[in-house]
Amino acid sequence: MQSSSPVDTAAAPPLRNRADIADRFKWNLAHIFADWAEWQRAYDALDTKIAAYAALQGTLANGPDRLLAAMKLSDDIGQDTYKVWYFASLKYDEDQRDNQINARRQQVQILFAKATQASAWFNPELLGIPLPTVQQWMTELPDLALYRFALEDLYRQQEHVLDENGEHLLSLSSRFSSSPHDAYAALSTADLRHPSIKLSTGPEVTLTYGQYRAILATNRNQADRAAAFAAYHKMYETNVNTYAALYSGVLQRDWFHSQAREYTSTLEAALHGNNIPTAVVENLIETTKTNTEPLRRYHRLRKRVLGLESYHTYDATIPLVDFDRKYPYEQVLEWLPGSVEPLGSSYQHQLRDVLFGDWIDVYENPGKRSGAYSAPVYGVHPYMLLNYNDTLDAVFTLAHEMGHSMHTLLSNAHQPFVYSAYTIFVAEVPSTLSEALFLDYMLERATDERERIVLLQHAIDGIVGTFYTQVLFADYELQAHRLVEEGRPVTAEMLSEIYFGLMKAYHGDALTYDEQSRVTWARIPHFYSTPYYVYQYATCFASSAQLMRRLTIGSASDRAAAIEKYLTLLKSGGSDHPMPLLQRAGVDLSKPETVRAVVDQLDGLVTRLETAISGLR
Numbered sequence: 095m096q097s098s099s100p101v102d103t104a105a106a107p108p109l110r111n112r113a114d115i116a117d118r119f120k121w122n123l124a125h126i127f128a129d130w131a132e133w134q135r136a137y138d139a140l141d142t143k144i145a146a147y148a149a150l151q152g153t154l155a156n157g158p159d160r161l162l163a164a165m166k167l168s169d170d171i172g173q174d175t176y177k178v179w180y181f182a183s184l185k186y187d188e189d190q191r192d193n194q195i196n197a198r199r200q201q202v203q204i205l206f207a208k209a210t211q212a213s214a215w216f217n218p219e220l221l222g223i224p225l226p227t228v229q230q231w232m233t234e235l236p237d238l239a240l241y242r243f244a245l246e247d248l249y250r251q252q253e254h255v256l257d258e259n260g261e262h263l264l265s266l267s268s269r270f271s272s273s274p275h276d277a278y279a280a281l282s283t284a285d286l287r288h289p290s291i292k293l294s295t296g297p298e299v300t301l302t303y304g305q306y307r308a309i310l311a312t313n314r315n316q317a318d319r320a321a322a323f324a325a326y327h328k329m330y331e332t333n334v335n336t337y338a339a340l341y342s343g344v345l346q347r348d349w350f351h352s353q354a355r356e357y358t359s360t361l362e363a364a365l366h367g368n369n370i371p372t373a374v375v376e377n378l379i380e381t382t383k384t385n386t387e388p389l390r391r392y393h394r395l396r397k398r399v400l401g402l403e404s405y406h407t408y409d410a411t412i413p414l415v416d417f418d419r420k421y422p423y424e425q426v427l428e429w430l431p432g433s434v435e436p437l438g439s440s441y442q443h444q445l446r447d448v449l450f451g452d453w454i455d456v457y458e459n460p461g462k463r464s465g466a467y468s469a470p471v472y473g474v475h476p477y478m479l480l481n482y483n484d485t486l487d488a489v490f491t492l493a494h495e496m497g498h499s500m501h502t503l504l505s506n507a508h509q510p511f512v513y514s515a516y517t518i519f520v521a522e523v524p525s526t527l528s529e530a531l532f533l534d535y536m537l538e539r540a541t542d543e544r545e546r547i548v549l550l551q552h553a554i555d556g557i558v559g560t561f562y563t564q565v566l567f568a569d570y571e572l573q574a575h576r577l578v579e580e581g582r583p584v585t586a587e588m589l590s591e592i593y594f595g596l597m598k599a600y601h602g603d604a605l606t607y608d609e610q611s612r613v614t615w616a617r618i619p620h621f622y623s624t625p626y627y628v629y630q631y632a633t634c635f636a637s638s639a640q641l642m643r644r645l646t647i648g649s650a651s652d653r654a655a656a657i658e659k660y661l662t663l664l665k666s667g668g669s670d671h672p673m674p675l676l677q678r679a680g681v682d683l684s685k686p687e688t689v690r691a692v693v694d695q696l697d698g699l700v701t702r703l704e705t706a707i708s709g710l711r
């Protein structure tokens with residue numbers, strides 16, 4: 095970016111056939127298997143191993159070497175599974191129109207179901223052996239001690255497992271547990287009639303969710319945005335009692351399961367799997383709610399810059415300035431290693447391996463899967479799928495997925511298979527940190543004020559959307575669940591009141607409120623599909639902000655220590671629960687200061703944005 099002209103007009107590459115894209119922009123799946131024949135041999139071998147695992151049933155009580163044999167075979171099956179699955183799955187994503195590959199992918203899914211059945215005996219059989227016996231075995235057989243954390247965690251999870259009758263009863267209830275979400279999805283996708291509006295420029299548009307978002311993000315006429323907002327929310331208003339009944343079903347189900355398993359609250363039940371204390375979520379919510387000033391400052395600044403009389407939720411995503419610089423992939427290849435310099439030279443070298451090893455599938459082609467992801471193929475290396483289109487969003491997506499890929503690379507290199515996978519609670523730390531480092535790098539080199547504004551807005555909108563909004567969502571989920579925990583009724587009016595109250599608590603007088611915002615809760619898919627999930631985006635953001643501060647501020651020796659701790663976190667994979675892993679990296683999510691790191695980060699970015707904007711005049 096340093097020497098190029100501020101507005102680079104290189105056009106995004108046109109859609110090409112896959113065969114016409116140079117190999118260096120495509121992933122090479124021969125690193126997994128040479129061809130389908132080799133894949134088929136691995137598939138057959140896996141099938142045999144799964145049968146061998148089933149045959150181990152009834153042997154565990156015979157002693158430590160039997161338990162070790164079962165653990166090792168399970169690892170072996172797991173590793174093969176990654177390769178067999180991803181070879182078919184990644185091939186399929188190259189062109190999802192290919193039915194033959196799709197059939198092979200489904201063939202692996204059938205094998206997965208078989209593996210689940212073949213291993214169902216393990217947990218009950220293990221847990222039938224007293225924990226002290228297993229702990230004694232681990233001292234007798236050092237190889238078995240490798241599995242200490244995994245085994246002890248199974249016993250910890252056991253605390254809330256019921257007797258055989260109880261588990262049977264719960265398993266029968268699982269068939270209708272998903273009904274509220276299924277009905278929500280049917281109502282929202284199949285049955286809802288999307289409204290049409292006429293834009294000020296003439297054309298009529300149907301407001302699908304994508305269209306609605308596009309109008310809010312690109313249409314510079316406030317009246318058009320207001321009309322889209324009103325029509326879109328009207329649709330939810332019309333059905334609000336049905337949504338409330340469905341959401342009530344989610345709340346009742348969660349409370350039923352929590353009580354059946356003897357948890358004191360739905361939050362405790364949701365956090366038990368990862369062994370997260372409920373204080374983490376409570377601290378996140380409390381600290382964020384009392385630190386909303388930077389968010390309000392940003393809204394007030396936007397109102398002024400956009401020259402609006404009143405500022406509404408539908409004004410929050412329109413860009414502050416127009417800027418359409420293109421970022422060709424080959425240019426970004428130079429910048430990305432530069433951006434991670436604060437993480438040390440060996441990290442930089444490894445990042446080059448990811449960039450230049452034929453591990454990334456860069457460009458779009460007909461039939462290719464949309465979006466972006468990083469795939470952790472244990473025993474090979476991470477692969478990355480992109481649909482790179484030269485926009486700034488595409489650049490940050492690359493930086494984000496690079497964080498995931500580096501995490502996988504380091505975890506897989508330093509952990510045995512059993513601990514190589516990491517939880518979502520930690521996963522979004524390296525990805526957001528990678529984006530933050532890249533932003534710093536770009537800001538330092540931006541020579542054009544407009545570009546600086548676009549970069550700052552990108553970073554700020556990331557914090558608003560991934561942190562503040564998700565904490566507000568978590569706050570809503572917690573309050574709604576507490577209604578049923580306290581035996582109070584759940585009505586559409588009560589849910590709307592909670593949501594609207596939260597909007598005001600977060601945004602204060604920085605927004606002009608529209609009555610229709612009250613029903614926003616009805617629309618959010620996560621509330622129905624995965625309750626108590628979204629807070630993890632916010633805790634990851636807070637962890638990453640805290641780490642970023644340590645990595646970039648302070649004496650050289652402090653920074654060196656911070657790098658060491660951060661890399662240790664990445665190398666640790668899933669070898670412990672997320673809280674202790676993060677604590678060892680210097681992040682304590684039960685403390686308000688960790689959450690305030692994001693607040694301070696936003697405050698600093700808004701100040702920089704104000705400066706950049708005044709430089710424009």
Ligand SMILES: [Zn+2]
Pocket residue numbers: 494498522525
């Ligand atoms: Zn991610």
